[in-house]
Amino acid sequence: MKKYFLLGLMSSATILTNCSSDDDSINNPAEQKLLLSKITTVYYDNPSNPETSVATFEYNNQGELMKMLSEGRASVFEYNSGKPTKISYYTPSQTLEYYTVFNYSGDQLVNTKAIYTNPDFNRKSTYTYNSNGKLISSTLCQSEDCSNPSTSTYAYNGDNISTETSTIGGSIISAYKREFSHDDKLNPFTYMNKYLKIMMERAYSGNKNNYITERLSYKNNDGSWTQNQNITYTIQYNSAQLPVQVVGKETNGNNYVQYNYEYITQ
Template sequence: MKKYFFLSLMSSVVIFNSCNSTDENEIITDPVEQRILLSKVTTVYYDNPASPQTTVSTLEYNNQGQLTKTVSLGESSIIEYNSSGKPFKINHYKADGTLDYYSSFSYNGENLTNIKAIYDETSLNRTINYTYSNGKVANSTLCQTENCSNPIISTYTYNGDNITVETSEMSGGISSSNKREYLYDNQLNPYTFTNKYFRIMMGGAYAMSKNNYASEKISYKDSAGNWVQNQQIIYDITYNSAQLPTQVIGKSTNGTNYVKYNYEYILQ
């Protein structure tokens, strides 16, 4: 589970609880009648175990269940939609309320093709381009210069509706490579009823997959071009009565804390 929330807005043991209530199942399978929407994410990072860092992100919706505002670390993002219900612009505000930059969305039919971040200082502008295979995002390319030199390219491999392998590589003067391999539970993840275009924009396997990580293997590419695993994370998941996660705790195989997520929802 990548240790960020709304990156593009600002991208072996699991506990399974049973769900026997017909009404609860109806909530999940009929989102038009009753939506369970993610309203708050509290994340604790353990990069420095002696001083864990906590971030809180909140999400607000209109009466149609469209995400209209997110707030994190005092900074906010306001979303605008076109007549067909697709997001077309996000204004990103600093903590003091002034506009930092805005994001514009472009589409080809039902596919989101790119998102551009536009700043007053044009050297800060960046673009994420998306390509598709069988209706799913196959690649995303982050361009941080106008000629897209040294892009960061993420590639996704699927098993059904879940991304099982995610690679991210940057070439050029500063090169880096990262691979993550995932196993999943069989429950819906917290972003189930979030607009699909936001799930793409957030980036990464968790937002774009159907279920929740049970484990994650992390590898890097050595000087010979071989992938070398250097970490494995096991996720312990607690669910609510609707079988959506309320807490996810990730630990390394040696028992060291890696990350903790707490999820809160509203019913609409």
Template sequence: MKKYFFLSLMSSVVFFNSCNSTDEYELITDPIQQRILLSKVTTVYYDNPANPQTTVSTLEYNNQGDLSKMRSEGRTSIFEYDTNGKPSKINYYNSAGTLEYYLLYTYSNNELQNTKAIYSNPDFNRTITYTYNNGKVATSTQCQSANCSNPSLSSYTYNGDNITVETSEIGGTFPSSTKHEYLYDNQLNPYTFTNKYFRIMMGGAYALSKNNYASERISFKDSAGNWVQNQNIIYEIQYNSAQLPVQVIGKAANGSNYVKYNYEYILQ
């Protein structure tokens, strides 16, 4: 489970009383027919096992079940929609309440074509453009400059509704290539009822897939152009009675902790 995908969206947070009692979830016989909305994600990173780092992100929704506000690490994001209910703009505020930048959405029919981050300093502006194959995101390309001289490209290979291979190529002065290969369980993942356009913007295989990672192999491309595997992560998943994850622990091949996620939900 890639450690940074959630943070790309979570520059925000609002605190909720999450409905996580067993009785409430037992009322749900078909989770596809009732919205169970992700309200809080607590992530623990074990890059330094002696000093794990924890981040908390919470999410708030409007009456239509659309994401309206998020907060994380003191930063806040406010979401706007067009008359058709599609996301149109996200305003990102720092911990002092000052607008840092905003993100604009552009569509072609019902497909998200690109997002553009606009800063007061145009040198920081960036655009992410998406391509599709049979309605699924095939690639996303990030450009930091007007001529897109050093793009970063992510490409996805699917098996059904899940991404099995995610390849990332980062351009610039020190280019790099990384490959993630995934196996999945057969349960819905925490972002099941999140707006599909936000899932696209979040990026990464987890947000774009239907189910939850069971394992992840990570490889990098060496100077000779060969893929070299350097990590193999196994995920242990605990579910609530609606069969949505409430805790996911990723462990490296040697049994050490890699990452831990705790998920909380509300019913709407």
């Protein structure tokens, strides 16, 4: 669960979700929804000096996410008939840094492209789905010829991702795996636009429910896997059974991460 949401939306390298008909009913504007309005995250990478990050979200009257603010940076969203078409990313000085465009085939998001003034920085994420419309893989290309791409694949248990396997391309290729178990309550991103959740490409945003355990492993040169972390999450819920606080701890009891979620009703 760690930094993936903010990194996905703010950097747009790749922003995951179930694209089934359930999403369409969730996004029904006639329904009253609890929209995610603020995430406060405390990272314990350095336990003696935890790092706190705050992200806030602004919506229009249709419940569409229009702006995200985090650490002075702004992401501004544009839509066409409920489909995101463009996200513009601004620096703390309000200068446009780059923008991302969305490309569709019918109702399916096929890729997103991040466009910079310097084309050497441009990148493209491509998505593939199974017959049920669930995202099963994504590929990130950071060059025109897509040499050394990074890839992620997803395996499901019902409406939740059970395993996320990622390979990081580059001169030195590395791979890691995340395995999850889940509760039976709704995820904080439940009412977010399904295409934005695909772009986020991470197990938490794409699940129906919340994961309560996370096992992390890295791949060895011989192809075997070595587990290096095992995280357990304790969750507090509001009356709508949405998480308001999630605390992750490592096996030794040390803090790993903490999330506080706030919502608005629309």
